Amino acid sequence: MKLKLEITDIARLMQAEIAAGEKAVSAAIKDAGTGLKTAWRGQISGAGLGPRLARTIRSETYPKARPSLNAAALVWSKAPVIISAHDTGPLIRSRGGLWLAIPTEAAGKGRRGKRPTPQKWEARTGLKLRFIPRRTGPSLLVAEGRLNSKGRAVASRSKTGRGLTSVPIFLLVRQVKLRKRLDLAREAERAVNGLPEKIVAGWLDGKV
Structure with missing residues (x-):
């Protein structure tokens, strides 16, 4: 072995x-x-x-x-x-406890594609926003203008007021629950x- x-x-x-x-x-x-x-x-x-x-x-x-x-x-x-x-x-509320301003399609886009705020929208377009309270549904910020070919609200050039309409620019809500x-x-x-x-x-x- x-x-x-x-x-x-x-x-x-x-x-x-x-x-x-x-x-x-x-x-x-x-x-x-x-x-x-x-x-x-x-x-x-x-x-x-x-x-x-x-x-x-x-x-x-x-x-x-x-x-x-x-x-x-x-x-x-x-x-x-x-x-x-x-x-x-999350449930989103405004910082000041008042309103959240949600832009509509008529508001367009801000700089670099960001959503505009009411103040910046007024400064960019030269139009004034008017508050419309509603009992049901969101309240509104509207502007007196016209819709261009892209569906964006712009100032009316007509001297007679032709085509002038109240366009909803922002929806105002107290809070929103993000899905x-x-x-x-x-x-x-x-x-x-x-x-x-x-x-x-x-x-x-x-x-x-």
């Missing part, structure tokens, strides 16, 4: 195992972060909030320069207030739950 004794370098094996684990964890974390970013962007676009808002979702994996067992991914939005509002569906249109937590939970399987699969592949 011949006996053979082999001494294995335990330290070297352990180091190789740790290296495989670092790569597996980092790869899984990066994949989960990228997947969550894609899922959030898809949910925002699917809710009709537009590709521009969807592109505010970003992701980053840390550490950037090397794999690590403590790798982490951060997924965030560059427009957190808007995203949070559509994710939670919840997103469920970002659902996608985040799905990404977290899928991490163990991704890590194990990557760890085993790295040892083959």
Whole structure:
């Protein structure tokens, strides 16, 4: 009977195992972060909030320069207030406790596509707004003008008053409940739950 004794370098094996684990964890974390970013962007676009808002979702994996067992991914939005509002569906009230002015289509857009305020709208168009209270439905801010080909309220050029009409420019409400249109937590939970399987699969592949 011949006996053979082999001494294995335990330290070297352990180091190789740790290296495989670092790569597996980092790869899984990066994949989960990228997947969550894609899922959030898809949910925002699917809710009709537009590709521009969807592109505010970003992701980053840390550490950037090397794999690590403590790798982490951060997924965030560059427009957190808007995203949070559509994710939670909050009740919005005016700061002064009076009215919220919601522009109609006739109000058009302000600078850089932003919604105009009554003060800025008057300054831009030269028209004066008139308050119309209503018992049912929202009260109104209207202007005496005409609608152009784009459906925007503008000053009338007619000296006879032809085409002049009272155009609703803003709807006035005490408060508004924003409809919840997103469920970002659902996608985040799905990404977290899928991490163990991704890590194990990557760890085993790295040892083959």
